[in-house]
Amino acid sequence: MTTDPVRAAFFDVDDTLITCKSMLAFLGFHWGREGRTPARLTAARAALDHQLRSGVPREQVNRAYYRLLRGSREADLEQSGRLWFAHENPRGLFHPPVREALRRHHRAGDLTILLSGSFTACLAPIGQAVAADFVVCTTPETADGLLTGELTDRPMIGRAKAEAAHRIMTAFALDPADCHAYADDASDLPVLTSVGHPVVVGSDPVLTSRATQHDWPRLPGPALNGLLPRAA
Template sequence: MTTDPVRAAFFDVDETLITCKSMLSFLDFHWGREGRAPARLTAARAALGHQLRSGVPREQVNRAYYRLLRGSHESDLEESGRLWFARENTRGLFHRPVREALRQHHRAGDLTILLSGSFAACLAPIGQAVGADLLVCTTPEITDGILTGDLTDRPMIGQAKSEAAHRIMRAFALDPSDCHAYADDATDLPLLTSVGRPVIVGSDPTLTTRATRENWPRLPGPAMNGLLAKAA
């Protein structure tokens, strides 16, 4: 983006722009670098999955994930993020239809924004690779370079994504009716309804029903490549 944008395009990340669920894929890689036992990841995955199946709000499950990183060094996570991205990018990390849509928005001069409940350690390389103008994500609390396990604010999930989108559109004096949003999960409905041009990715039943009723465009979803039902 080289001039003042007329429109914005908001992109969910996990299973929308990329083919996997970044948080646990990253955790698997990072703990592997640290020499953690594979059983620890299995236990973490099981605990988070149990919370989701039990109806625990996704915001709480998201917070539980970051508690797993308590005591981690920010610099170590950033290095793992760079290495994780380099590995995953050779395996087909990006979901091609959405990646192409983002390219088209770039060519049109639109402001491009990634919104995710994941965090910058693994999202920053993704944002840099696609040339996103803004990255809005969950922010772990860091003291003296070490993660405390808490967050600086609420997770970037659900209504928080919608509110962030509205703040950005106001800041750039953009008309929401001209803006786009791409997302795959029912929790992203607040984001999708924040703009006049929503696009759903995949076959989430709630979004599919809404898309059929509202005549929203649809893109195919990526092949399942995740470790857990979406927590971001």
């Protein structure tokens, strides 16, 4: 960016900027590379799905996902992320209306930020492809290059996204009233209400109700892809 930005645009990733749930799609790809059986993936998805449908907070389900990666080499995960992106991108990974919105913000000179409960192995190739200025995500804890199954901080979900957006707007002396946010899930309401120009993607009932009430713009969501409600 050659000049100081006057606005920022914050983008949720899963089911907003991309058409799938990155953590689940990545897990299947990575475990496939490791030779793990499809039954292992099915069981893992079912366990996460059960937690969500039982009302377990998304933050806890997010932590449960990273415990599935305990003992994985960070370098192997990063390699799987690059290969996963190379495999998925030609198959329609990006959601066209949101991808085009991000392009418009780039052309306008706005700061562009991805906010996600997913992690760098999945998100780094996505951020590079769209030339995002920042990727703010969940950070798994590592020891000697291996994931411990725990996190260095709370998951980048819910209020954590809004607080991250606030820090960035403050750091760049941006007026929140001038900034934009794009998201698809009710858990993203805090970040949407933290800016002056929220955009709802898809048909989440909580967000569509709020959009109708406050005349927020809406974009269509991607076709359903994956087995779980959005966990990132």
